[in-house]
Amino acid sequence: ICFKNEMEFWKVDLFFLDECCKSHLSEKKEELEEIARRVQAILDDLGVDTSESRWKRFQKYVWKFMEKPESSFPARVTAVLSFLFILTSSVVMCLGTIPELQIEDAEGNPVEHPTLDNIETACIVWFTIEYVLRLISSPNKLHFVLSFMNIIDVLAILPFYVSLILTHLGARLMELTNVQQAVQALRIMRIARIFKLARHSSGLQTLTYALKSSFKELGLLLMYLAVGIFVFSALGYTMEQSHPDTLFKSIPQSFWWAIITMTT
Numbered sequence: 624i625c626f627k628n629e630m631e632f633w634k635v636d637l638f639f640l641d642e643c644c645k646s647h648l649s650e651k652k653e654e655l656e657e658i659a660r661r662v663q664a665i666l667d668d669l670g671v672d673t674s675e676s677r678w679k680r681f682q683k684y685v686w687k688f689m690e691k692p693e694s695s696f697p698a699r700v701t702a703v704l705s706f707l708f709i710l711t712s713s714v715v716m717c718l719g720t721i722p723e724l725q726i727e728d729a730e731g732n733p734v735e736h737p738t739l740d741n742i743e744t745a746c747i748v749w750f751t752i753e754y755v756l757r758l759i760s761s762p763n764k765l766h767f768v769l770s771f772m773n774i775i776d777v778l779a780i781l782p783f784y785v786s787l788i789l790t791h792l793g794a795r796l797m798e799l800t801n802v803q804q805a806v807q808a809l810r811i812m813r814i815a816r817i818f819k820l821a822r823h824s825s826g827l828q829t830l831t832y833a834l835k836s837s838f839k840e841l842g843l844l845l846m847y848l849a850v851g852i853f854v855f856s857a858l859g860y861t862m863e864q865s866h867p868d869t870l871f872k873s874i875p876q877s878f879w880w881a882i883i884t885m886t887t
Contacts, residue, residue: 708750712746715746718739719743747783750779751780775818852882855881856874856875
């Protein structure tokens with residue numbers, strides 16, 4: 624802030640700063656904006672406006688209850704339950720792929736056990752109620768919908784309902800085989816719900832913020848890694864192509880060797 628004030632006093636445009644200084648200034652600005660948002664949220668929690676309508680006060684109460692587990696004991700219990708539902712859902716997803724725990728349908732295809740399916744349904748109902756309550760009580764609906772963690776929440780519950788629709792209505796519109804393939808493709812999206820754990824872990828939130836702050840540096844690292852993969856794949860293909868039993872039959876096929884060699 625002092626630096627910007629000095630620049631404005633001497634009528635020096637920020638455009639003349641070096642890229643490193645611009646990047647550092649931008650990071651500090653984002654940090655200050657984040658601090659301002661947190662301070663404003665705290666002030667909103669402490670202040671009680673009696674002129675607000677009953678619906679507004681109810682929205683604030685629900686938002687505080689769902690978003691701030693430390694605000695009360697029931698809110699803390701709800702957060703713990705949500706955490707347990709996420710773990711249970713992830714475990715059920717893994718157990719459903721074990722052949723010994725699967726059963727066969729009328730056509731002899733392996734499907735998940737009904738008990739695991741019922742547990743999955745119960746978890747989805749909890750996630751849906753949680754998301755709807757947070758959406759209704761959100762002070763900024765657009766920011767809520769576009770938030771990364773809330774997009775993860777949608778990806779965690781949407782495949783269940785789409786699969787349900789395809790299973791009951793899709794057979795009338797397309798072949799049963801295509802419906803089953805579409806359902807299987809959607810069910811793999813359930814892995815997104817493991818990211819919901821970040822909502823209940825301050826450590827994961829800190830890690831996410833650190834990765835976000837280091838986005839440019841990570842991009843540079845990945846670029847150097849991509850260059851190395853390309854160079855060594857081309858060299859491996861050039862050296863091995865004359866061998867009759869070679870597995871390096873093209874440069875793209877050599878990418879796999881270069882990737883696992885450079886990343887392990």
